[in-house]
Amino acid sequence: MTQTSSPLRNRYEFLLLFDVENGNPNGDPDSGNAPRVDPEDGHGLVSDVALKRRVRNYVQAAGEQIFIQHGTNLNRPIFQAKQASGGGSKGKQDVDAARRWMCEHFYDVRTFGAVMSTGANAGQVRGPVQLTFARSLDPVFAIEASITRGAVAEDIKNAKTLDDFLNWEAQQDEDKLRTMGRKSLIPYGLFATKGFVSAHLAQGTGFSEADLKLLLEALLNMYEHDRSASKGLMSSRRLFVFRHVGTDSDPQQRARQAVLGCAPAHKLLDLGQVIEVRRKDEHKPARALSDYEVTVHLDRLPAGVELLDLDSWDEARYHDGWQSR
Incomplete structure (x- = not known):
């Protein structure tokens, strides 16, 4: 498990650019699963829950255990935690022991946090990593x-043998053996989501440097393992990671600055500050990433903050590719 290294000692923020071609990046169940759109300005939206789901799927495929899995009862692993930590009561020490067990064994608990008081009480965890809604x-x-399916799924009354189905099909007009459907998509959209990593909260969950590396790897690769007809072509394009390192000459003060941060998040993550994304031709709709120009302004990077620019996961660049003003 990746949490074996020590917890983080630096605050981080990150900005992820990803796009979709001819697909539905995040259907809205309240709107017939149509793409989520801000009704006031028409910008596309992707929920933080959808993004976390893709991260969970990736880290699970990479061998990590996750708490929130598809089609499971969450009270089962909570009960398992209570048993494994030796606690059967609802006392604070037993709840704390179960919570620690959950953080140690489940990547998504020590990363995103969880409410674990729905059955056997394992308390609550406030996760060090949070994401915003992505916005185009x-x-x-x-x-x-409109789409056509050249087949039907009809319930044939009194059909008891294969011949009954074959005879029914032979009696139908060809048009009766087709069905119509609808498919929602957007031709193209470039989205940005903002993320935050608290070194202070990481101390409480055990979220480590190794966990952070896996998170960044997942953000860059999550759509490579989440292909579906409805999603079209989705790709993570650029990941900008900001690391707070401090400026003070005193080691203790510098370490304090690294944990608490050297600049507000909006001065790093707001587009037009350090990272600028501009459409090359405002008079025609964008249909590819090449229709945009991405510029990094290192001279606008606040003192005490380093920047890592990734378009694919590269462990060597993670260690040696940090830039400062």
Whole structure:
């Protein structure tokens, strides 16, 4: 498990740019699963829950255990934690022991946090990593495309043998053996999501440097392992990671600055500050990443903050690729 190294000692923020081509990046169940769109300005949205789901799927495929899995009862691992930590009562010490067990064994608990008081009480964990809703840089145009399926799924009354089904099919007109459907998509959208990593909260969950590296790897690769017809082509394009290292000459003060931060998050993450993304031609709709120009302004990077620019996961660059003003 990746949490065996010591907890983080630096605050981090990150900005992820990802795009979708001819797909539905995040369906809204309240709108017939159409792409999520801000009704006031037409910009596309992807929920933080959807992004965390992709991260969970990736780290699980990479061999980590996760708490929130598809089609499971969450009270089962909570009960397991109570048993494994030797606690059967609801006392504070037993709850704390179960919470520590959950953080040690489940990557998503020590990363995103969890409410674990729904059955056998394992308390609550406030995760050091949080994500915002992703938002498209420009308004998106949602399309409802009609599709045809050259088959039906009909319940044939009194059909008891294979011949009954074959005879029924032979009696139908060809048009009766087709069905129509709808498919929601957007032709193209470039999205940005902002993330925050608290070194202070990492001390409480055991979220480590190794966990952070796996998180960044997952953000860059999560769509490579999440292909579906409805999603079209989704790709993580650029990941900008900001690390607070401090400026003070005194080691203790510098370590304090590294944990608490050297600049507000909005001065790092707001587009147009350090990272600028501009559409090359404002008069035609974007249909590819090449329609945008991404500029990094290192001269605007606050003192005491380093920047790592990744377009794919590279362990060597993680160690040696940090830049400062």
